[in-house]
Amino acid sequence: MTTFLGMPALPAFGSGNLFAGESFPKAAHRELGNAQLRANLGHATHTIRDKRQAVVSELPDWEQLRDAGSAIKESVMARLPELLEEFEKNFTARGGVIHWARDAREANEIVAGLVRETGETEVVKVKSMATQEIGLNEYLEEQGIEAFETDLAELIVQLDRDKPSHILVPAIHKNRTEIRDIFLREMPGADQALTNDPPVLAMAAREHLRRKFLTAKVAVSGANFAIADSGTLAVVESEGNGRMCLTLPETLITVMGIEKLLPTWQDLEVFMQLLPRSSTGERMNPYTSLWTGVMEGDGPQNVHLVLLDNGRSAALADEMGRSALHCIRCSACMNVCPVYERTGGHAYGSTYPGPIGAILSPLLTGIEAEENNSLPYASSLCGACYDACPVKINIPDILVHLRSVDVDSKRGARKVPSQMDVGMKAASWALSSGKHLGLVEKGLPLGRLAAGRDKKIKKLPGIAGGWTQSRDIPAPPAQSFRDWWAKEHKSAAPSQAAPSRDDKEIQQ
Amino acid sequence: MTAREDILARIRTALQDSPEAPQIPREYRSESGMETEELIELLVDRLVDYKAQVAVVAEAEVPATIASLLEGARSYVVPEGLDGGWLEGMDDARSRRRVDSAGEPLSVTDLDGTDAVVTGSAVAVAETGTIILDGSANQGRRAISLVPDHHICVVKAADIAGILPEALRRIDGTRPITMISGPSATSDIELERVEGVHGPRRLDVIIAR
Numbered sequence: 254m255t256t257f258l259g260m261p262a263l264p265a266f267g268s269g270n271l272f273a274g275e276s277f278p279k280a281a282h283r284e285l286g287n288a289q290l291r292a293n294l295g296h297a298t299h300t301i302r303d304k305r306q307a308v309v310s311e312l313p314d315w316e317q318l319r320d321a322g323s324a325i326k327e328s329v330m331a332r333l334p335e336l337l338e339e340f341e342k343n344f345t346a347r348g349g350v351i352h353w354a355r356d357a358r359e360a361n362e363i364v365a366g367l368v369r370e371t372g373e374t375e376v377v378k379v380k381s382m383a384t385q386e387i388g389l390n391e392y393l394e395e396q397g398i399e400a401f402e403t404d405l406a407e408l409i410v411q412l413d414r415d416k417p418s419h420i421l422v423p424a425i426h427k428n429r430t431e432i433r434d435i436f437l438r439e440m441p442g443a444d445q446a447l448t449n450d451p452p453v454l455a456m457a458a459r460e461h462l463r464r465k466f467l468t469a470k471v472a473v474s475g476a477n478f479a480i481a482d483s484g485t486l487a488v489v490e491s492e493g494n495g496r497m498c499l500t501l502p503e504t505l506i507t508v509m510g511i512e513k514l515l516p517t518w519q520d521l522e523v524f525m526q527l528l529p530r531s532s533t534g535e536r537m538n539p540y541t542s543l544w545t546g547v548m549e550g551d552g553p554q555n556v557h558l559v560l561l562d563n564g565r566s567a568a569l570a571d572e573m574g575r576s577a578l579h580c581i582r583c584s585a586c587m588n589v590c591p592v593y594e595r596t597g598g599h600a601y602g603s604t605y606p607g608p609i610g611a612i613l614s615p616l617l618t619g620i621e622a623e624e625n626n627s628l629p630y631a632s633s634l635c636g637a638c639y640d641a642c643p644v645k646i647n648i649p650d651i652l653v654h655l656r657s658v659d660v661d662s663k664r665g666a667r668k669v670p671s672q673m674d675v676g677m678k679a680a681s682w683a684l685s686s687g688k689h690l691g692l693v694e695k696g697l698p699l700g701r702l703a704a705g706r707d708k709k710i711k712k713l714p715g716i717a718g719g720w721t722q723s724r725d726i727p728a729p730p731a732q733s734f735r736d737w738w739a740k741e742h743k744s745a746a747p748s749q750a751a752p753s754r755d756d757k758e759i760q761q
Numbered sequence: 762m763t764a765r766e767d768i769l770a771r772i773r774t775a776l777q778d779s780p781e782a783p784q785i786p787r788e789y790r791s792e793s794g795m796e797t798e799e800l801i802e803l804l805v806d807r808l809v810d811y812k813a814q815v816a817v818v819a820e821a822e823v824p825a826t827i828a829s830l831l832e833g834a835r836s837y838v839v840p841e842g843l844d845g846g847w848l849e850g851m852d853d854a855r856s857r858r859r860v861d862s863a864g865e866p867l868s869v870t871d872l873d874g875t876d877a878v879v880t881g882s883a884v885a886v887a888e889t890g891t892i893i894l895d896g897s898a899n900q901g902r903r904a905i906s907l908v909p910d911h912h913i914c915v916v917k918a919a920d921i922a923g924i925l926p927e928a929l930r931r932i933d934g935t936r937p938i939t940m941i942s943g944p945s946a947t948s949d950i951e952l953e954r955v956e957g958v959h960g961p962r963r964l965d966v967i968i969a970r
Contacts, residue, residue, distance in 0.1 A: 265771055293951075299951040317789040328782035333772050347935065353764040389836060405958065407947035422949055430951050451950040455958050462959065467869050483934040493907065493945040493960025500903045501869060511768065518934040522926040523789070525940075529889075536807065540960060541940035542903075548937045550863045550900035562768045570775035609851075694890035 267564025267617040269357030269387040272624040273602020277631040280600040281592075290426050290597050295424045298588045304534025305585060305641075311536070312526070321523045323645040326579035329514050330569060336514045337560065344485025347546025349556045356563050357387035363559050364389060364473065364506055365396045371504050371555075373398075373470045377462075379488060379498040380404035381475025382420060382582055383508045383561055386604045389473070400473065401465055403494035405458050410438035418598030418606060420530050421584040426597050429454065462494070472498035472553070476509040477581070478524060479558075482517045485545040486558065489528060491538050499542045505553035510561050512569075512578040524581060527643035532583035551604045573654045577612045580645045586638035586648060592631055601628065608638035612651045620659045629655035672716045694733035704728030742757030771876075793888070793923025800887045800921040801968055807890025811943025820969045823915060824849045827879055830913050830965050834865040834876040837913075838867060838905050842898025844881055847915065854892045861905050872908035878961075879913045880906050885921045886928045890943065892966065893928060894914060895936040903937055912961040914941070918970045 273280065284290060309315050329336060341351050354360035360603050364384075368376055372524045376393070378384065388413075390400045402411040406424040410417050413435045417423030424432065429449040436443050436454065440461050447457060472496070478487040486507060488495045499505060515521060529538045547556050569575045587607025598606030602624065603614035611632055615625040629652045638648045665675075683693045704710045709725040712718060720726070762770070791835055795803070808815045818826050828851055830836055839848065840855060841862035849859070857876060861867045867875075881899035886890045894900045906912055922928035932938065945960030956962065 265797070297952045303807070304952075314789040317786070321789055322785050324783045327780075328785065331780040333776070334769050337769070338908040353768050355764050355767055359764060403959070404949070405947050422952065424949060425952075432950055451953050451955045452957075454950055455947055455955045459958055463873075466959065467873055479767075491945070492947045492958035494904065496907050496939065497959055500907060507923070511772075511812045512874070518929070519926075520785075521934075522929045525929075526789075526925055535942075537886075537891045537940070538941040539811070539942050539944070539946050541938075543934065543938040543940075545935040545937075548896065550866065551896055551937050552904075557875055560768070562771065566771035566775050567767065569772060570777075572780075575775075602930050667880060 262425060264567035264570050264619065265355065265562065265564070266567050266622070267356065267386075267562075269563065270385060270604045271614050271618050272622060273614075273628070274624070275602070275629040276594075277307055277600060277602070278627060281596040281631070284298050284596045284600045287597075289428075291595060293426055293428045294594055294597055295466050297422065298594050301588050302420075305531060305588070306534075307442070308530045308534055309708065312530070318523055318526050319643055320580075322527050322643055323579065325368075325515065325520050325523060326644050327576070329512070330575055330578060332516070333514070333569070336516055337366050337511060340479055340481040340484060340514060341560075344486075344546050344558065345484075347484060349484070349546035349558060352557060352559045354559050354561050354563070357426065357743055360387045360508060360559050360561050360563070361389055364508065365393060367408055367506050367557055367679040368393070368398050368471055369396075371471050373504075373652075374472045375399045375401065375465075375698060376473050376499050376506075377401050377465055377469040377502065378407075379472065379474040379490065379495040380407045380423070381473070382438045382604060383475045385417060385508050387508070387561070387563065389508070390457075401462070401469075403466070403498060404490070405455060405492060405494075407463070408458055409435055412436070416523075416599060417604075419584060420582050420605070420607070423591060426599070432637070443472060459464070466494075466497040466501060469498075471506065472502040474505065474507045476507050476558075477528065478517050478521065479509060479513050480518055480521060483545060485543050487521070488542045489525075489538050489709055490540050491497045491533070493540055496540055498540055499544065500552050502553055504555040504557070506557045506559065506578055507675040508559045508561060510529075510563070510565055512565050514750060526579055528583055531581075531585040531641070531643040549661070564619075567619065568613070568616035571616060571658075574612065574616045574651050576646050577609065577616050577648075577651060579646050580609050580613065581644060583643055585641040585643065586646075589637040589641045591633060591635060591637070596631075601631065603628075608632060608648045609646070610651075612648055612655060615655055615659075620655055621623060621662050626659050626662075629659060645694065676716070691733075691735055696737055697729040698731060700729040701731065773781040778822060787904075789926075790924055791926045795887065795923040797918055797921075799839055800923060801918060801970075803923075804885055804890060804916075804968065807887065808943065808964075808966055811890055811946075811964075812859075813943045813966055815966045815968065817968045817970065820917075821848050821967050823967060824851065825916075826967050827851075827913060830967075831877060831879075834911065836875045837877040838872065838875045838909060839879050840899060840901025840905060842901070843879065844899050847879070847881075857960055861901050866902070867905070869904065871906065872904060873930070875909045876904050877911040877913060878909040880915070882914055882916050882920065884928045884931045885916045886923075886925050887921055888924045891925070891928070892941045893932060894939045894941065895932055895937070896940060897936075903939055906941075907960055910961055911963040911965070912944075913965045913967065915967045916969060920947065921968075
């Protein structure tokens with residue numbers, strides 16, 4: 254008899270709206286041409302950045318809260334199987350029903366099945382990144398079920414048949430006039446005298462959705478947190494559309510990634526301080542709803558939760574990258590990111606834009622997925638995202654790590670060494686000793702010839718051409734520093750000159 | 762293999778390096794040490810900042826304050842267990858008042874046709890201007906404080922906590938909980954805050970000493 258020790262299973266990557274249709278550089282290049290988009294984004298991200306800074310500075314213990322938040326999430330990842338089981342036990346004991354979904358397709362089928370059981374063909378939805386990730390609305394439509402987004406920004410995006418471009422403010426790329434035009438065009442019975450005043454537009458959305466809220470039998474939501482020791486789910490929102498969806502319908506179906514757990518009720522005190530201040534820049538968001546299974550006589554009596562993997566277990570397998578799963582979707586990182594501010598969210602392709610998207614999407618789909626392997630390069634590595642992250646996800650380090658995974662995954666895929674391989678080999682030789690580098694520097698003056706009269710190199714050959722596509726290189730100096738040093742110090746102190754040092758020592 | 766077994770197995774495989782759960786450093790504040798008057802002042806400041814209206818009155822003044830806030834309301838709803846005495850002297854039980862109870866819950870249409878709602882509260886957080894409802898008898902089920910456009914909420918001074926950790930310690934997490942910080946609001950258009958979307962557009966808080 255043999256004992257089956259188990260093959261190390263291949264990671265199960267995610268599916269759905271996690272892939273870019275084109276590479277980031279290509280998409281970013283196009284988006285950069287949109288001056289209106291840049292103006293809208295610049296205004297919005299700077300506004301929210303200032304608000305956030307103000308309320309964060311108010312708290313004397315902000316850094317201690319970040320430390321606690323980070324440690325709690327690290328602990329969740331380390332104890333994920335037991336915490337999921339504990340949550341399941343407590344939520345189920347109070348009349349909730351748990352479903353598990355390996356990927357987007359499975360989650361969509363479960364939700365559609367649950368809606369079908371109710372006999373309804375319409376659902377109201379409260380904004381949810383998880384359902385955006387799995388493409389639930391599109392799937393439901395194929396099944397003859399209409400899903401109505403009720404968050405104002407999601408409604409704008411849905412009416413315009415557009416895609417969200419920001420985690421917190423999905424319509425951040427649109428200004429008030431563009432929004433008014435969408436309402437006039439797409440909202441049945443919209444007042445033709447509608448102005449572009451935000452309160453007027455908000456009231457139009459209220460009118461538009463009121464009847465839906467009061468008659469809906471089924472609602473679909475996401476969840477911000479799931480507390481293991483009490484079996485409680487939480488939705489954090491502002492407009493009251495969340496409360497409407499979570500309270501009035503008979504059936505509530507929630508879709509949530511498996512990483513959203515908190516171990517204890519006490520941990521909520523940390524995250525309810527970190528999240529609102531980091532996301533909307535408020536001391537507290539207007540409404541937070543918490544529910545634990547079914548409460549007789551209050552709210553939906555059929556309560557379901559779909560626990561979604563969709564690549565999260567694969568991301569968890571990456572020891573360095575797993576902390577990307579600590580993300581509480583506050584969007585602080587994208588609001589401070591110089592790259593996001595210029596390209597907007599659509600350039601990232603996936604449901605998750607900005608710095609967190611640049612690490613989360615490739616972790617969920619695998620960096621081998623060609624659509625996402627350019628994302629870890631969509632950053633200047635300035636580190637602003639790490640400073641802003643309320644749970645201290647070291648996004649710059651993970652970006653660099655994923656770049657190396659990307660390079661490694663391509664190694665050996667080609668029979669002929671690439672220009673990059675050759676270049677790196679040459680650099681490795683040149684930088685391995687001072688003597689080698691000195692030899693290479695002898696060739697520098699050649700660059701002056703290439704630069705020509707204006708002292709600028711405008712076009713480099715091969716892959717180095719990527720660098721000169723958007724900038725010039727100044728001509729190298731006539732003399733290398735090494736030569737200059739040798740010449741300057743020759744007469745003064747010949748015994749201390751560079752050649753006496755051992756190159757081997759420098760290497761170590 | 763069921764999806765459940767499969768996902769749990771995948772996670773266990775992913776954690777083959779056996780990461781250790783760290784000790785949680787809880788050096789953040791867990792007590793504010795504020796006195797009642799300080800708490801009231803801070804809560805008022807924060808609520809006003811959210812564009813809620815606030816009145817600080819003696820317990821005995823609560824009925825008169827409620828009555829004046831309800832002027833102009835054609836109808837209002839109260840939970841069955843609203844603290845006795847808060848509606849004293851208001852002899853409008855038959856004409857304007859609608860009582861919501863577990864035995865006779867109002868329909869959504871009824872609630873939509875009601876102008877205002879009066880509830881108590883479980884606990885409040887001064888630092889963040891947050892009022893927490895937990896569905897107890899004097900607050901009623903969640904729908905009644907949501908659908909009517911005007912919410913009048915009474916907070917007892919003794920129920921004000923300084924900071925969030927203090928407040929959450931006083932709450933049973935398994936109850937249906939709503940945390941309210943000001944009236945309904947949105948910032949979805951150019952990040953400009955607009956009060957009043959789907960929830961009550963008017964929030965009046967009465968702090969009873």
